[in-house]
Amino acid sequence: MTKEIIGGSQASVASVAQRARIAARALARLSSECRTEILMAAAQAIEDASAEILEANARDCRAAEPAVASGAMSSATFARLRVKEAGIAQMAEHVRGVAGLPDPLGKRLAATELDDGLVLYKESCPLGVIGIVFESRPDVVPQVAALALKSGNAIILKGGAEAVHTNEALVSVWRKCLSRFPSVPQDSINLLLTRSDVKELLEQERFVDLIIPRGSQSFVRFVSEHSKVPVLGHGEGICHVYVDEAADIEKAIAITLDSKVQYPAACNSAETLLVHEAIAGEFLPRAVSALRNAGVELRVCPRSLAILGEDGLLAATEQDWETEYSDLILSVKIVSSMEEAMAHIHRYGSGHTETIVTENAQAAKQFLDEIDAAGVYHNASTRFADGFRYGFGSELGISTNKLHARGPMGLEGLTTYKYKLYGNGQTVSAYSKGEKKFKHRRLE
Amino acid sequence: MTKEIIGGSQASVASVAQRARIAARALARLSSECRTEILMAAAQAIEDASAEILEANARDCRAAEPAVASGAMSSATFARLRVKEAGIAQMAEHVRGVAGLPDPLGKRLAATELDDGLVLYKESCPLGVIGIVFESRPDVVPQVAALALKSGNAIILKGGAEAVHTNEALVSVWRKCLSRFPSVPQDSINLLLTRSDVKELLEQERFVDLIIPRGSQSFVRFVSEHSKVPVLGHGEGICHVYVDEAADIEKAIAITLDSKVQYPAACNSAETLLVHEAIAGEFLPRAVSALRNAGVELRVCPRSLAILGEDGLLAATEQDWETEYSDLILSVKIVSSMEEAMAHIHRYGSGHTETIVTENAQAAKQFLDEIDAAGVYHNASTRFADGFRYGFGSELGISTNKLHARGPMGLEGLTTYKYKLYGNGQTVSAYSKGEKKFKHRRLE
Numbered sequence: 001m002t003k004e005i006i007g008g009s010q011a012s013v014a015s016v017a018q019r020a021r022i023a024a025r026a027l028a029r030l031s032s033e034c035r036t037e038i039l040m041a042a043a044q045a046i047e048d049a050s051a052e053i054l055e056a057n058a059r060d061c062r063a064a065e066p067a068v069a070s071g072a073m074s075s076a077t078f079a080r081l082r083v084k085e086a087g088i089a090q091m092a093e094h095v096r097g098v099a100g101l102p103d104p105l106g107k108r109l110a111a112t113e114l115d116d117g118l119v120l121y122k123e124s125c126p127l128g129v130i131g132i133v134f135e136s137r138p139d140v141v142p143q144v145a146a147l148a149l150k151s152g153n154a155i156i157l158k159g160g161a162e163a164v165h166t167n168e169a170l171v172s173v174w175r176k177c178l179s180r181f182p183s184v185p186q187d188s189i190n191l192l193l194t195r196s197d198v199k200e201l202l203e204q205e206r207f208v209d210l211i212i213p214r215g216s217q218s219f220v221r222f223v224s225e226h227s228k229v230p231v232l233g234h235g236e237g238i239c240h241v242y243v244d245e246a247a248d249i250e251k252a253i254a255i256t257l258d259s260k261v262q263y264p265a266a267c268n269s270a271e272t273l274l275v276h277e278a279i280a281g282e283f284l285p286r287a288v289s290a291l292r293n294a295g296v297e298l299r300v301c302p303r304s305l306a307i308l309g310e311d312g313l314l315a316a317t318e319q320d321w322e323t324e325y326s327d328l329i330l331s332v333k334i335v336s337s338m339e340e341a342m343a344h345i346h347r348y349g350s351g352h353t354e355t356i357v358t359e360n361a362q363a364a365k366q367f368l369d370e371i372d373a374a375g376v377y378h379n380a381s382t383r384f385a386d387g388f389r390y391g392f393g394s395e396l397g398i399s400t401n402k403l404h405a406r407g408p409m410g411l412e413g414l415t416t417y418k419y420k421l422y423g424n425g426q427t428v429s430a431y432s433k434g435e436k437k438f439k440h441r442r443l444e
Numbered sequence: 445m446t447k448e449i450i451g452g453s454q455a456s457v458a459s460v461a462q463r464a465r466i467a468a469r470a471l472a473r474l475s476s477e478c479r480t481e482i483l484m485a486a487a488q489a490i491e492d493a494s495a496e497i498l499e500a501n502a503r504d505c506r507a508a509e510p511a512v513a514s515g516a517m518s519s520a521t522f523a524r525l526r527v528k529e530a531g532i533a534q535m536a537e538h539v540r541g542v543a544g545l546p547d548p549l550g551k552r553l554a555a556t557e558l559d560d561g562l563v564l565y566k567e568s569c570p571l572g573v574i575g576i577v578f579e580s581r582p583d584v585v586p587q588v589a590a591l592a593l594k595s596g597n598a599i600i601l602k603g604g605a606e607a608v609h610t611n612e613a614l615v616s617v618w619r620k621c622l623s624r625f626p627s628v629p630q631d632s633i634n635l636l637l638t639r640s641d642v643k644e645l646l647e648q649e650r651f652v653d654l655i656i657p658r659g660s661q662s663f664v665r666f667v668s669e670h671s672k673v674p675v676l677g678h679g680e681g682i683c684h685v686y687v688d689e690a691a692d693i694e695k696a697i698a699i700t701l702d703s704k705v706q707y708p709a710a711c712n713s714a715e716t717l718l719v720h721e722a723i724a725g726e727f728l729p730r731a732v733s734a735l736r737n738a739g740v741e742l743r744v745c746p747r748s749l750a751i752l753g754e755d756g757l758l759a760a761t762e763q764d765w766e767t768e769y770s771d772l773i774l775s776v777k778i779v780s781s782m783e784e785a786m787a788h789i790h791r792y793g794s795g796h797t798e799t800i801v802t803e804n805a806q807a808a809k810q811f812l813d814e815i816d817a818a819g820v821y822h823n824a825s826t827r828f829a830d831g832f833r834y835g836f837g838s839e840l841g842i843s844t845n846k847l848h849a850r851g852p853m854g855l856e857g858l859t860t861y862k863y864k865l866y867g868n869g870q871t872v873s874a875y876s877k878g879e880k881k882f883k884h885r886r887l888e
Contacts (some may be wrong), residue, residue: 025790029814112835118824120834127846128816209846230847251869258871346469368864370473372572380562380867389875390564390863391556391884402571402653402860403674404847416846419834420812423824425695427702431833440835 013200016156016190017207020129023185024154028126030183032103038181039099039146043092045177046142049169050088056169057083057138064162073162076265080137081162091142094394098146101393104411105152111443114421115436119443121420126152127209130414131201132396133223134214136160141170144212145189147394151414156201156208158192167191202227210414214397217324232405232413234398236324236350237267239382242341242367243287244358245278251379252279252357253287258381259355261294265326267398268353268375268385272321272331274341280334281307288313288332296328303334321348338363342370349373351400353385374400374407457644460600460634461651464573467629468598472570474627476547482625483543483590487536489621490586493613494532500613501527501582508606517606520709524581525606535586538838542590545837548855549596555887558865559880563887565864570596571653574858575645576840577667578658580604585614588656589633591838595858600645600652602636611635646671654858658841661768676849676857678842680768680794681711683826686785686811687731688802689722695823696723696801697731702825703799705738709770711842712797712819712829716765716775718785724751724778732757732776740772747778765792782807786814793817795844797829818844818851 027035046053061082067073110122130153134140141157148155159167171191178184192201202211205228213223213233224231241259243252259270275284284307288298292312299316300308320331321344335341338356345354353375356367364378375385385408387395392410399405405413430436471479490497505526511517554566574597578584585601592599603611615635622628636645646655649672657667657677668675685703687696703714719728728751732742736756743760744752764775765788779785782800789798797819800811808822819829829852831839836854843849849857874880 025814025816028816114828114833114835118828125816230845232847248869254869254871258873262871262873262876364866370469372469372472372569373862375863375865377865378867379869380865381871383872384558384562384865384867384870385863389558389872389882391558391882401674403676406860407863416850418817419819419829419851421819421821421824421828422808423822423828425692425698425823426828427698427706427825428827428833429702429706432706438833438835442835 013192013197014204014207016187016192017129017201017204019185019187020154020156020190021207023187024126024128024152026183026185027149027152027154027188030152032105034181034183035103035150035152036099038149038178038184039095041180042142042146042149042174042177043095043099045173046088046092046095046170049173050085053088053166053169053173054083054085056165057081059165060163077136077162081166083138083166087139091139094139095142095146098150098394101150101411104150104415109417113439113441113443115426115439118421118423118426121422122417123420124415124417127414127416129154129156129208131156131158131204131208131211131229132214133158133198133201133211134160135216135219136162138163138166138170140214141167142174143394144396145174147396147411147414149188151411153414154188154190156190156192158198158201161195164193199226202229205229212396232397232399232401232409234267234352234400236400237269237352237398238272238322238324238348238350239268239270239353240272240274240341240345240349240355241270241382242274242338242345242354242356243276243279243283244338244356244360244363245276246360246363247276247279247283247357248359249279249283249286252283253290255355255357255379255381256287257290257294258383260291260296260330261328262381262383264328266383267324268382269326270330270382271323271325272333272348274344275304275332275334276338276341277303277334277336280304284308284332284334291330294328296330298330298332300332301334304332307334324350338367342367345371345373351402352398353377353382355380355382374398457636457641458648458651460631460636461573461645461648463629463631464598464600464634465651467631468570468572468596470627470629471593471596471598471632474596476549478625478627479547479594479596480543482593482622482628483539485624486586486590486593486618486621487539487543489617490532490536490539490614493617494529497532497610497613497617498527498529500609501525503609504607521580521606525610527582527610531583535583538583539586539590542594542838545594545855548594548859553861557883557885557887559870559883562865562867562870565866566861567864568859568861571858571860573598573600573652575600575602575652575655575673576658577602577642577645577655578604579660579663580606582607582610582614584658585611586618587838588840589618591840591855591858593632595855597858598632598634600634600636602642602645605639608637643670646673649673656840676841676843676845676853678711678796678844680844681713681796681842682716682766682768682792682794683712683714683797684716684718684785684789684793684799685714685826686718686782686789686798686800687720687723687727688782688800688804688807689720690804690807691720691723691727691801692803693723693727693730696727697734699799699801699823699825700731701734701738702827704735704740704774705772706825706827708772710827711768712826713770714774714826715767715769716777716792718788719748719776719778720782720785721747721778721780724748728752728776735774738772740774742774742776744776745778748776751778768794782811786811789815789817795846796842797821797826799824799826818842
């Protein structure tokens with residue numbers, strides 16, 4: 001593989017972005033069948049290039065060993081970097097899964113007859129060029145390439161330096177596969193190689209429509225603050241489980257445990273447990289015992305301490321309510337009412353996912369209506385906040401923004417729409433002068 | 445009216461924004477009927493306060509007279525500042541019109557049964573707090589107040605200094621009206637008074653969800669560059685009329701004229717006329733004669749000059765293709781193909797509204813499919829790009845952004861959505877372990 005096929009040092013980021021813009025226009029013209037066919041071919045190409053990808057990954061892993069030995073790279077990061085044979089099969093399966101999703105393009109979102117012979121359609125279409133800046137997981141490459149192509153978008157990727165050979169191999173496989181389709185430009189998928197390229201990418205507002213940063217909070221914040229291109233990404237995930245006075249205790253314990261321990265590093269895991277005072281005496285001792293058995297460290301409010309005793313429990317500080325632990329730590333607070341729980345969530349929550357455990361349907365309705373978050377749940381674990389679990393087939397990330405895409409972001413988040421107006425010579429002046437009047441009849 | 449009822453100097457912008465956030469939560473709880481009732485009451489209140497509003501406006505107009513005399517304020521700006529008795533009636537009528545629109549909240553956008561007893565709904569809900577920074581037209585106040593309240597959002601307004609008394613009077617009428625509804629906080633509508641307040645407003649990303657700047661391009665750009673809060677607004681409107689080789693000449697002349705002269709200061713008026721070479725000889729002389737009769741100055745390409753002769757025509761420069769004249773000026777270019785026209789539009793257009801005039805349905809389809817703009821029209825004037833004309837009842841502006849809202853922005857642009865998940869104790873671990881499988885059945 002040569003440098004120029006993946007952009008990088010021989011081509012400026014601006015020229016990569018400009019070529020991606022041209023490629024995106026070609027992608028937008030492809031039929032649904034053609035986009036599906038390309039994804040099926042890419043899945044096959046990934047399997048066929050298995051040896052090449054594993055070899056590139058072995059180079060990355062060897063290069064990372066000193067960092068792991070010195071402690072500069074965590075074993076979790078190293079594990080995410082490593083690609084195994086089964087991982088290749090999974091990548092291919094994932095791409096086939098996206099291929100099989102319904103086409104997100106050309107959907108008629110609204111139709112209005114403005115007047116006789118003047119009809120307005122609102123139709124979904126691709127965003128254009130999407131920049132994705134991510135950290136060390138190479139399986140992000142086929143995932144986002146598949147989502148982007150399925151939705152008719154070109155992409156510019158920048159992965160972590162640790163995974164550079166693996167990412168190069170994967171992008172090269174995709175580009176080689178695209179080269180077999182005469183109407184599909186290879187510039188539909190591009191890989192940037194250096195950190196300074198990222199800064200330049202954030203300046204390409206003329207050619208790039210959206211930047212999606214995937215990584216640490218500080219990284220996402222850096223990208224948001226420095227980008228001239230619109231950014232969508234998840235910020236923090238400070239999720240709460242609220243156990244209402246009318247909760248079923250068994251459900252409450254199961255949901256609390258799952259929300260905290262099932263995968264504590266995920267953004268949709270819970271950081272704070274809020275408990276109604278009327279049920280705290282019965283619920284908290286059992287819940288705390290189950291959480292501690294699962295290795296969870298607890299930081300609790302004074303009222304909880306009074307119920308639980310001080311044995312091995314830490315007192316929660318103000319700081320705890322606003323911390324995303326991403327670890328086996330949970331803060332606990334007793335509240336006097338659901339209103340107090342909702343006020344706490346609005347004050348400290350990040351608008352990601354909030355759940356209420358209750359058998360009182362009226363309380364559940366109020367909580368789900370009033371809480372301002374991407375996901376509001378009744379009697380379910382916060383861990384369900386995920387594109388695959390929501391049935392999107394795949395996800396690009398979870399947005400805690402309120403604009404454009406909120407919550408798990410799949411194919412739909414990669415589309416916009418345009419208004420198509422069909423007339424037969426109509427001018428506005430006739431309507432301004434009152435000679436004609438709009439009908440505004442909704443079609444269908 | 446005292447300062448504190450409209451925010452301003454006695455209250456910091458941060459505290460105004462924080463109170464607006466609290467007010468927004470109360471608004472989100474109101475029923476559709478209640479929101480409609482408030483708007484009907486506000487319309488009546490505006491009519492009842494007619495004398496008060498006209499008097500405040502007379503003060504603003506008197507204060508502006510020296511600026512008009514010295515030429516510092518254009519007569520067009522002064523005309524927009526002045527409110528007449530009929531203007532008050534129009535404001536009230538407009539508010540009643542918004543009151544009568546369908547409720548944009550609580551709409552079920554999707555429903556999926558993830559598994560037995562685990563159902564996910566995607567439902568529309570308000571954005572929260574919206575900041576609107578606009579220039580001298582006081583009729584913006586009731587317009588955006590009505591749209592915001594109808595969609596359950598609180599607003600923070602900052603109008604032009606010239607209109608300060610009129611804006612204060614209008615906001616005061618709204619707040620007094622709101623005070624008659626016990627469940628509706630007056631902080632739902634707020635007015636900031638100084639330029640430095642705007643800067644502070646752009647910093648309130650914790651309490652404000654969206655900023656909409658309405659005004660000059662440089663003003664919109666300033667806001668976009670300095671805001672920590674997401675910004676939606678229209679940038680430039682460089683719209684094209686493309687007259688295809690298969691155009692009907694009469695339609696082409698009517699559409700070109702309307703797109704340019706019907707209201708040249710509007711962002712949806714055309715700046716460049718592109719003409720297929722095969723029809724230029726027949727079409728251009730007639731079109732140019734009609735345009736010149738309407739007072740339009742023309743700046744034309746060398747091939748057009750050759751057809752038209754040099755009598756009174758200016759040669760277009762590169763600069764012309766990228767200029768939004770907002771005036772009775774039109775640039776003209778002959779192209780050899782529709783592909784050349786589309787390439788010109790993609791290079792110089794601002795993604796606002798583009799129209800093709802042709803009797804060839806296939807060419808129209810290709811143009812509408814391939815052109816990347818908020819509005820793509822066949823045989824209709826670019827001037828139709830407007831929320832009222834599209835049947836939205838009212839508009840907040842026209843977005844040339846591709847994210848969240850594209851094209852004319854009405855009530856829908858002021859909403860987001862949340863995912864509501866109803867379960868009965870489900871945890872993710874059962875699905876992770878493979879004990880349970882998702883069904884992902886689309887409902888309805």
